[in-house]
Amino acid sequence: MFIMFDQDFFPIQGPLQEPLLIMEVIVIFFALEFGILFWTKYKNKKEEISNLQEMAFSCFCFGYFFMCVIYIISDYYVEDSHIRLILLNFAYFVQMIFGLLFIYNMEKFQIFFKKFLFTFIFIVFMILFVICFFIESVFTKTFSFFFSWIIYIIFFFYYMIKVSTSKQIKKVLKNFKWHLFELYSGFFLLNIGYALTTDVILNLFGLVGRLIGAVFQIIGLIFLSLYFLSISSITEYFWREKIDSIYIIMQSGLCLYSKHFREKRESFDEIVASGALSSVQIILESITEKKDLSIIEKEGKTMIFQPGKYIIGVLVCEEDLESIRITLKNFVQKIEKIYFNVLRTWDGNLNVFKPIEDIINEVFI
Amino acid sequence: MTIELRAFYLSFIFISFIIGYQMSFYFLYYYYRHRERKIELNKILLYYGIFFGLSITGCLFDIINDFYIINIFIKDIFARMVYLLVLIASVLILYHISSKVYKEIINPTLTKILIFMNIFPFISIFIFKPATTEFHFAIIFLSIDFLFFLIFQLNLIRLSSGNIKKRLKIIFLGALIIISAIIIGFLPVSDLETQIQNPIIAIPFITTLSLGLIILLLGALRFPVFLEFFWKQNLISLFIINRKTLKKLYSYNFITYTEDIDNSKKSLININESIKLISHGMIGIIEIFTAVAETKDKKIQKIKQGGFSILLEYGEEPISNIFFILLVKGEMDSSKYFLTTIKNQFQWMYKHVIPILEFLDGSSTERIFSSFDTIMKNILKMN
Known part of the structure; x- marks a missing residue:
């Protein structure tokens, strides 16, 4: 049997109890603080792309916080091994829920292998975990170790490889190597630290190992937070290569501006296209009786319509990502902010919209 | 109960220290972030940072002394260090508020007297032994200092x-709650060791x-630049001018914004009416100054005339031909900061529009830049 917890250790007592508890409460404090910090950032920056990663990491920290709180109750207070087992299972389940939210938000921001693949796998394992808990609760610990934790690790590994191999991020992010170090060391320290607190390792190294583990977790959490704080400023570079073309159309159907990020198709009349696109939006609006974001999906291609007060922004891209939608919305808002008075009483002069080219280059390229 | 109160007590104490150091770090960080702006009042952030940093370190020394040090000699040193650090923190903040910039808030002479009075506790902590009552004489002075600082803080808020x-x-x-915590924790018992043996005192103390x-940390987060008091009342008008065409791109009259208009300002309103004079005049002054002073690579930043100042800012590439003129009464660092903020916002919004201005007619140009009104109103909301 792989997992067998030594009940001799619990509830934790002796000379190491005090420093251990202090360090573990500090882990809880940092997890809660970073959770609140990233949640506040997410709330304050409505409609920004970086939000999704910030929200994802906030969920991760909250999950870690709840899990550690339950760990402390079960490891320092509970004498009955059965109650401790139930509490630990509850802690894993809570961490799984927040872990699911973390992975879901990360996948909403960018696609890993296939859209929501990890989210799907995670949900399946969560269901299996619940079933396993009702069949034989002793196995749930092994189950959570082998499956949910390993999915986490695979997901993080894939993410880390994606970040480290991205040429664009390397180009844009200042101190790229240092931030990579934050990500890698944060990830490894947190996982090693967490592993050192598990019952299996506790049987090998005793409470000293757990104390070192708590220190590792604190440093790991700080490093990961620093990484997510820095990466949120350049998150748009993850999806730029997914965009095909953009159209800025007046509500009347007149094309103010269009740009193709890849090779332009021959015999393609943009005037006709913009008229047609505007008609699509009008039809959708009259059907739904709502002036809101519209998305038309076809295999491998997606068209996103973002109506403003005077103009409609249309983006043709490979995937429908939340980050692309937010960028388009911000872009339409920026154009309307700059040209508010021009658009209101537009006299047909297209010269006035020439700067849109540079704004697009700044936002989308 | 399998766990001692002491372990929980110390856990929360150490978390409180972490929060305190974070707060100190935030204040210092925000000060260094805006240091180049050279705004006198902003220095308060530096002193807040030092004050909290030293006070928290003093408290940390106290905890280490009470719970972990057994050696009498080291205990003695630590006890002196606790008072020394808190006294230095207190004197430093008093030194800062004795500056002339706060004369409207608190009497600088009174502050200086208080600083002088702090010499006594400094001497007492070196003369008397920590075990004696006289050694704790410093508490009285520290209480007076903190009370004085609270009054200052209240006036500052006002x-x-x-x-x-x-x-x-x-x-x-946050400061009031901390004072309440100190009263809850130390009024019934004098030392920490006794305090933690009594959960009725220890738990409310540590939670408060x-x-x-x-709460203090929440106040410290994203602390804004500390601009001078009443700086908005000194603003008169703003002009954004295209140096190439000598045409006005945008203008804003602050007189309507400020409530009282005195006669001296009224004379400048007449200047506002003649925008041509402003743009041509300013460029003329810049040209003459550059030729006479042979300073082609340097730019005029400020022109003073009587009780008024004309502040100038220049656009950066690709809008280097745009310059920003701000007419103000008197001389304030905050006005310069305000103008720089306007420049940055204008650049962010119109950096792509400016290069094509020559292709646009006057009416289109006017309509484009009139949208800046919304941004301007937002900037005016600061402090």
Whole structure:
């Protein structure tokens, strides 16, 4: 049997109890603080792309916080091994829920292998975990170790490889190597630290190992937070290569501006296209009786319509990502902010919209 | 109960220290971030940072002394260090508020007297032994210092406005809660060892202390630039001019914004009416100055005339031919900061529009730049 917890250790007592508890409460404090910090950032920056990663990491920290709180109750207070087992299972389940939210938000921001693949796998394992808990609760610990934790690790590994191999991020992010170090060391320290607190390792190294583990977790959490704080400023570079073309159309159907990020198709009349696109939006609006974001999906291609007060922004891209939608919305808002008075009483002069080219280059390229 | 109160007590104490150090770090960080702006009042952030940093270190020394040090000699040194650090923190903040910029808030002479009085506790902590009552004489002076500082803080809140007022209120509330924690924790018992043996004292003390520090931390987060008091009342008008065409791109009259218009300002309103004079005149002055002073690579930043100042800012590539003129009464660092903020916002919004201005007619240009009104109103909301 792989997992067998030594009940001799619990509830934790002796000379190491005090420093251990202090360090573990500090882990809880940092997890809660970073959770609140990233949640506040997410709330304050409505409609920004970086939000999704910030929200994802906030969920991760909250999950870690709840899990550690339950760990402390079960490891320092509970004498009955059965109650401790139930509490630990509850802690894993809570961490799984927040872990699911973390992975879901990360996948909403960018696609890993296939859209929501990890989210799907995670949900399946969560269901299996619940079933396993009702069949034989002793196995749930092994189950959570082998499956949910390993999915986490695979997901993080894939993410880390994606970040480290991205040429664009390397180009844009200042101190790229240092931030990579934050990500890698944060990830490894947190996982090693967490592993050192598990019952299996506790049987090998005793409470000293757990104390070192708590220190590792604190440093790991700080490093990961620093990484997510820095990466949120350049998150748009993850999806730029997914965009095909953009159209800025007046509500009347007149094309103010269009740009193709890849090779332009021959015999393609943009005037006709913009008229047609505007008609699509009008039809959708009259059907739904709502002036809101519209998305038309076809295999491998997606068209996103973002109506403003005077103009409609249309983006043709490979995937429908939340980050692309937010960028388009911000872009339409920026154009309307700059040209508010021009658009209101537009006299047909297209010269006035020439700067849109540079704004697009700044936002989308 | 399998766990001692002491372990939980110390856990929360150490968390409180972490919060305190974070707060100190935030203040210092925000000060260094805006240091180049050279705004005198902004120095308060530096002193807040040092004050909290030293006070927290003093408290940390006290905890280490009470719970972990057994050696009498080292205990003695630590006890002196506790008072020394808190006294230095207190004197430093008093030194800062004795500056002339706060003369409208608190009497500088009174502050200087208080600084002088702090010499006595400094001497007492070196003369007397920590075991004696005289050694703790410093508490009386520290209490007076803190009370004085609280009055200062209240006056500061009264005179400030906007976001800064909100932040200062939060900090004040946090400080009051911390004082309550100290009263709860130390009025019934004098030392920490006795305190932790009594859960009725220890638990309310530690929770109130943590709460106060969290509130203080919330106040410290995203602390804005501390601009001078009443700086908005000195603003007269703003002009954004295209140097190439000598045409006005945007103008804003602050007189309508400020409530009282005195006669001296009225004379400048007449200048506002003649925008041509402003743009041509300014460019003329710049050209003459550059030729006479042979300073082609340097730019005029400020022109003073009587009780008025004309502040100038220049656009950066690709809008280097745009310059920003701000007419103000008197001389304030905050006005310069305000103009730089306007320049940055204008650049962000129109950097792509400016290069094509020559292709546009006057009416289109006017309509484009009139949208800046919304941004301008937002900038005016600061502090």
